[in-house]
Amino acid sequence: MTAETLAPAKINLFLHVGAPAPDGYHPLCSLMVFADIGDRVGVTEAPGFRLGGPYGPALEGEGDNLVLRAARALAGRLGGREVPGLILDKRLPVAAGLGGGSSDAGAALRLLREAWAPDLSDRDLEAVAASLGADGAACLWGRPVLAEGRGERLSAAPGLPVMDAVLVNPGVAVSTPAVYRAFDAAGRFSAVTPPPMPEAFESVEELAGWLAQTRNDLEPPALALAPQVADVLEVLAGEPETLFARMSGSGATCFALCAGDYEAETLAERLEAMRPDWWVERCRLGGPWA
Numbered sequence: 001m002t003a004e005t006l007a008p009a010k011i012n013l014f015l016h017v018g019a020p021a022p023d024g025y026h027p028l029c030s031l032m033v034f035a036d037i038g039d040r041v042g043v044t045e046a047p048g049f050r051l052g053g054p055y056g057p058a059l060e061g062e063g064d065n066l067v068l069r070a071a072r073a074l075a076g077r078l079g080g081r082e083v084p085g086l087i088l089d090k091r092l093p094v095a096a097g098l099g100g101g102s103s104d105a106g107a108a109l110r111l112l113r114e115a116w117a118p119d120l121s122d123r124d125l126e127a128v129a130a131s132l133g134a135d136g137a138a139c140l141w142g143r144p145v146l147a148e149g150r151g152e153r154l155s156a157a158p159g160l161p162v163m164d165a166v167l168v169n170p171g172v173a174v175s176t177p178a179v180y181r182a183f184d185a186a187g188r189f190s191a192v193t194p195p196p197m198p199e200a201f202e203s204v205e206e207l208a209g210w211l212a213q214t215r216n217d218l219e220p221p222a223l224a225l226a227p228q229v230a231d232v233l234e235v236l237a238g239e240p241e242t243l244f245a246r247m248s249g250s251g252a253t254c255f256a257l258c259a260g261d262y263e264a265e266t267l268a269e270r271l272e273a274m275r276p277d278w279w280v281e282r283c284r285l286g287g288p289w290a
């Protein structure tokens with residue numbers, strides 16, 4: 001392996017979604033943070049694409065992986081390059097609201113810029129990432145960001161503490177397009193503007209209090225498609241270590257913010273014992289980790 005890097009899991013701390021535009025895409029406003037866990041992406045001299053890890057089989061036999069599409073898009077932007085060997089160690093569940101595909105693409109773009117064109121600007125790399133999906137640019141750097149527009153208009157996130165957290169997925173894949181369609185069918189649209197946001201949150205407790213005034217507008221439609229999400233949220237809400245719990249993105253992964261390392265560890269251990277069928281990961285949110 002010549003180089004490898006983390007493709008961190010993305011968490012939408014809040015996700016406000018408006019009525020769809022004529023092209024079907026939705027205006028949104030979301031505060032995205034990244035976990036110190038995720039997939040691993042590598043570049044090698046031996047040609048070809050190798051897919052491994054616990055969730056690799058979930059992507060076998062699909063069309064072109066986002067890692068390959070990212071490599072080809074950057075090669076095209078640079079006027080043509082031979083794509084080297086690429087490795088994806090898929091550790092995050094697929095179609096889970098963790099932005100895994102976008103983060104994998106971002107990791108590949110960072111590695112290949114280093115190899116091919118270290119002078120290419122961050123802005124140009126963001127444009128390539130954005131061409132791969134609405135979350136592409138936001139998931140490029142693995143650092144907290146406020147995303148607006150379709151998700152491609154980025155601005156600095158407020159100052160955030162590092163958050164000890166637990167991620168829980170009930171083992172059900174949820175399709176992002178299906179969740180947006182169910183959101184449209186319900187026809188309940190609100191303003192996407194968040195309540196006034198301080199320049200910085202000094203503690204996770206302060207952040208949790210502020211987040212309670214915000215929403216994930218995709219939670220109700222995702223719950224309708226995957227009722228298992230309700231079980232996860234109910235369990236998390238009932239645990240003493242949970243300061244704040246919510247679903248991320250289009251689901252089905254939910255996150256619980258905890259007061260510290262010990263609380264997150266305790267919560268994760270209890271959930272693992274209680275529900276061995278769930279994917280449970282203790283992590284830290286914030287970043288940049290990549």
Ligand SMILES: C[C@](O)(CO)[C@H](O)COP(=O)(O)OP(=O)(O)OC[C@H]1O[C@@H](n2ccc(N)nc2=O)[C@H](O)[C@@H]1O
Nearest residue numbers: 024025026028133134135136150151176177180249250
């Ligand atoms: C749910 C989120 O992950 C929240 O961060 C994103 O909004 C989705 O981002 P993404 O998966 O990168 O999105 P894309 O791959 O571009 O599109 C997937 C599907 O989501 C819908 N989509 C996506 C973003 C957006 N602002 N409005 C949408 O309606 C698109 O119609 C498409 O059917």
Ligand SMILES: Nc1ncnc2c1ncn2[C@@H]1O[C@H](COP(=O)(O)OP(=O)(O)OP(=O)(O)O)[C@@H](O)[C@H]1O
Nearest residue numbers: 065066094095096097098099100101104135176249
């Ligand atoms: N490297 C990849 N990792 C995950 N999915 C990929 C990858 N490459 C292509 N895909 C396709 O992208 C779809 C969405 O996967 P992903 O895990 O990124 O969903 P998600 O976490 O719900 O994304 P988001 O939160 O951005 O909507 C998958 O169902 C799969 O068909």
